[in-house]
Amino acid sequence: MxxxxxxxxxxxxxxxxxxxxxxxxxxxxxxxxxxxxxxxxxxxxxxxxxxxxxxxxxxxxxxxxxxxxxxxxxxxxxxxxxxxxxxxxxxxxxxxxxxxxxxxxxxxxxxxxxxxxxxxxxxxxxxxxxxxxxxxxxxxxxxxxxxxxxxxxxxxxxxxxxxASREVLARTEKLRALGQMAAGVSHDLKNVLSPLFLLVQLLKRKPKDPAIIETAALQIEQVVRRGVQTVERLRAFSRQAPEETQPADLNLLVVEAIDLSRPRLLRVGAPIDLHVALGEPPTVALQPSELVTSVLNLIVNAVEAMPDGGKITVRTGVGERTAQAGDSDDDDLAPTGWVAVEDDGPGIPPELERRIFEPFFTTKGDEGTGLGLALVYAFVQRHGGAIQVDTELARGTRFTLSFPAVRHGTSSVRPLGLQEWTNGRGKL
Ligand SMILES: Nc1ncnc2c1ncn2[C@@H]1O[C@H](COP(=O)(O)OP(=O)(O)OP(=O)(O)O)[C@@H](O)[C@H]1O
Ligand SMILES: [Mg+2]
Structure with missing residues (x-):
């Protein structure tokens, strides 16, 4: 065919x-x-x-x-x-x-x-x-x-x-973030809870003076409250709840951090002088327990940087916010409230300075997790604040955290001027 x-x-x-x-x-x-x-x-x-x-x-x-x-x-x-x-x-x-x-x-x-x-x-x-x-x-x-x-x-x-692999990646990423968060919380919890041991030792000795018992009880209550809030952060994170901020008095929180740090300072064998210079910082908005644990972290770092003892100065004050892109000209530049922790230790070598905020970066071997400053950095960032490091070899280091003021009004804690406290290990 x-x-x-x-x-x-x-x-x-x-x-x-x-x-x-x-x-x-x-x-x-x-x-x-x-x-x-x-x-x-x-x-x-x-x-x-x-x-x-x-x-x-x-x-x-x-x-x-x-x-x-x-x-x-x-x-x-x-x-x-x-x-x-x-x-x-x-x-x-x-x-x-x-x-x-x-x-x-x-x-x-x-x-x-x-x-x-x-x-x-x-x-x-x-x-x-x-x-x-x-x-x-x-x-x-x-x-x-x-x-x-x-x-x-x-x-x-x-x-x-x-x-599918994107979903696995997202899950892994979430788990990794959760793991870092958990490590951070346990890092802070260790610092926050450490005074409990000393306070309980004190009560076990059955002090006669009721004022001592009452002060210890109040301190225990405060430590436990901050401990619970620190753990709360983990729960809020896993619920992906936005961070709860509240108007905060920097001076009050700094005083609390110093109180929490005293037992740590007492454990140091060498003399430590602690100076406190509170200014008149404006009210800022933040999560109070995180400010306390951040300042505590900075104090602990200062102590650890000075094994032979030294001087630590904690200051607060009011600063000018530097104008940022997007600010309109006639905007009043709101001031900032700041807190600084300063030591006269060895300083940080320039090649390490750019790494100190990296999670898990530590020069302390097994003694450190390298999470302290990473947590402080993340906290300041989340609250629209800024962190500044001034350091000089053999002279010392100062970390300054500043936060935008939320409204007019200053600290309810009267500025104490320069206050001194030592850990009783003799003169520097
Ligand atoms: N005040 C300081 N003086 C000198 N070096 C410092 C100071 N603060 C931090 N550093 C350096 O920055 C590094 C990172 O600090 P970070 O607090 O993040 O971790 P860490 O203190 O080593 O460990 P962790 O906080 O878990 O105990 C420290 O190991 C240290 O080398
Ligand atoms: Mg540290």
């Missing part, structure tokens, strides 16, 4: 419509190809072999060939002229050898082999070049469709995998 080019075009366009209408999953397209071979090309029967991603190949669709052939495994290297002979043998009885000509056309797209269409023609002489070309056209169309489908499937699998 010869095929007019008009008919061939019609067949091709019908098939291409079919291919594009199926949305192209290969399990629908391959039976279509087998049908097209019989209905459009007048083949006596057809079988389609698919190459799977695993590299195995098998018959996936047949038309006018025994159904038993579906599922038959095929060697990849037989995809070629041998394949037709192999399928004819497998479909024993259906075709008369010598009378039937098998024709195999591989499905290739983008350099990938997706399978093959095998057509069985009853009378070899019926097949002309136009029909061959048409068969090739159909197979190319199907291969392009399958190639596209396979590429789409791969793409969507990659996207799903990407999505």
């Amino acid at each position: 010869s095929l007019s080019s008009e008919k061939a075009l019609e067949i091709l366009s019908r098939f291409s419509r079919l291919v594009s209408a199926t949305g192209a999953p290969e399990n629908e397209m391959l039976p279509l190809l087998a049908n097209a071979a019989v209905d459009l090309l007048d083949a006596g029967g057809a079988a389609v072999v698919e190459v799977l991603e695993s590299g195995a190949a098998r018959v996936v669709a047949v038309r006018d060939v025994p159904e038993a052939l579906v599922g038959l495994a095929v060697e990849l290297d037989t995809i070629g002229p041998e394949l037709g002979e192999r399928l004819m043998r497998a479909a024993a009885g259906r075709f008369v050898p010598g009378d039937t000509l098998p024709l195999t056309v591989p499905l290739v797209s983008g350099g990938d082999l997706f399978g093959a269409l095998v057509m069985f023609f009853e009378h070899a002489t019926q097949l002309d070049t136009d029909q061959l070309r048409l068969a090739q056209g159909l197979v190319d169309l199907a291969a392009t469709g399958i190639g596209q489908a396979v590429r789409n499937a791969r793409l969507s699998r990659t996207l799903t995998e990407l999505q």
